Amino acid sequence: MPNTASLAALHASRSAQSAELAALAAGHAQRFPWYRELLLRRGALGSGALSDLPLVDTGLLGAHYYTAAYPQLPDASAYHTSGTSGGQRKRILYSTADDDAYIAQRRALFGEFTAGVPRGAVAVADLGTGHAAASARRVFVELGYEAHDIDFTRPVEEHVAKLNAWRPDVFFTMPMILDRLLQARPALDIRPRKIMVVGDVAPPAWRAHVAERFGLRPDDVLDVFGSIEIGAIGHSCAETGLYHFHDHIVPEVLTPEELSRHTENELVPSRQEGSGALLLTSFTRDYFPAVRYVTGDAVTGLRRIRHEGREVFAFERIDGRLAGDFKHGERISNHDLAQIMAEVFPGRPFEAGDADGLVIRVVAETVDDDQVAAVRAAVDRRAPDVAQMIASGLVGPVRVQAVTPDGLRSGQAKRRLDLKEG
Structure with a gap:
């Protein structure tokens, strides 16, 4: 049982983190007016509890951040990556700090x-x-x-x-x-x-x-x-066999069901143990609202451990992507991938995985060369970074495979995006 001194230290540590979290959210509210409005609607401006704060997901970022102009942010460096829908690239801002x-x-x-x-x-x-x-x-x-x-x-x-x-x-x-x-x-x-x-x-x-x-x-x-x-x-970490988070990160996990039910006005509990969809809060990011950011990754075994005399957050493995985009050298969004498949294979169920490059499995008797070429050409148009890496030979071409209806690993669905296998 913890002694009085250790309980006092734990309480002081949590109080300090609560104050830091309130200051972090307030800083983002000052930089990003849309985030301030979100906090005000939630009554969460000034709160230092994670569960009071809204989730920041790709829908929110797509509407307010990735392509928005921020003239009020001085010395901003912009980095671009494919991944948003409609051929637009994500623009992520970094301050000098x-x-x-x-x-x-x-x-x-x-x-x-x-x-x-x-x-x-x-x-x-x-x-x-x-x-x-x-x-x-x-x-x-x-x-x-x-x-x-x-x-x-x-x-x-x-x-x-x-x-x-x-x-x-x-x-x-x-x-x-x-x-x-x-x-x-x-x-x-x-x-x-x-x-x-x-x-x-x-x-x-x-x-x-x-x-x-x-x-x-x-x-x-x-x-x-x-x-x-x-x-x-x-x-x-070779010593523990786990993945360790950097000290500036506070991770959380939600079950896919909890994640799918959330709305901007709903309180979502904070869970810092277990497996599920990964959320991250960073205390060293100014020009990105990294508070309860929904990464799209699924992880197993998030927990706190003692390592080299201090407490760290760790997890067992990354299981794959839940939503948002796929990696094929660089990113292509789920939205664009679904649009491509609707154009080339209208009405056909399909699934995709990126454990060994992007592989699309579509329910069809055969997939002919013209259809494969059409999928690859559409990927090139919508994800230019992916196209460049394929052209350079650094990643292979996107693969398209015909499967029977019971050959879909993720079951019967119009569009299912399966996880990497651990």
Whole structure:
């Protein structure tokens, strides 16, 4: 049973976080008038309780943030990614303080992970678009490495040639890109001492395979969890076998049923243990309303643990995407994918998964070459970043497969978007 001193410390800690949370929400209300109106309608302006605050989901952001003008935000840097509907790209804003906080978080993580690699060694980032790609070089330079990056628009053979010439000691890439690099010819011939990956699910079996391929230990491969909206979120921990959240993050989970029932006027309970749809609050984001942000990810086993003498939030694994968009190197929205399938396969049930690149399974006797070409052309039009990565050879073409009605893994539905398998 906790003693009086420990209970007092716990109460003080929770009171401090409540005050921080109230200040965080008030800051976003000042920067984003639509968020202030939302808090006022809820009677939540000034509240420091998570459950009082509204969920920030893609519908809300699509209506008020991703394409809105914010002349009142000084020194804003804009990063764009595909993923919104109708061919419009998401625009996510960063302040100078946002960038500096992100760099500090990544520098601390990567610095500890690469502590055995001498400064002055070669570090290479081979990523797609967005904030992680734009920031990687600065992180490596500040760590004292000879830093290089590779333009994702270049063909995969050029990526291999540059990597073989630079021979990085530290390599930062995406799982999907690394899979393509390992299949390329001429062959990739590098011997990195540390590998970090971000952007796709990289389960333990995949990391172990990559480690074996490069003659490394499994704990020499780090899976980094982040998003362009939040920035740095978490990372795999070899010691605990879990994913740990960065200290600036407060995570929650909701069941899919709780998530689907929420409205902007409904109080949604805060649950910081268990499995389900992941919500994140960040205390180091100014120019994105990162308060109860619905990431679209499903996670298993969220809990608090004691690690190295302090309490951290951790979870077991990312199970996949619940809604919003898919990753095929870069993002394509569910809305656009459903529209494409309605045009090419009208009235046909389908499902899609992105555990190994985007694979669409449609109920049909056959899928002919013209239909596959039509789907791929529509993806190219609606998701230009995806199209560029396919053209560069960094990810493979979108695949379309015919299945019988009972061949849908997610059951009978007009449109079902299934999760990655853990």
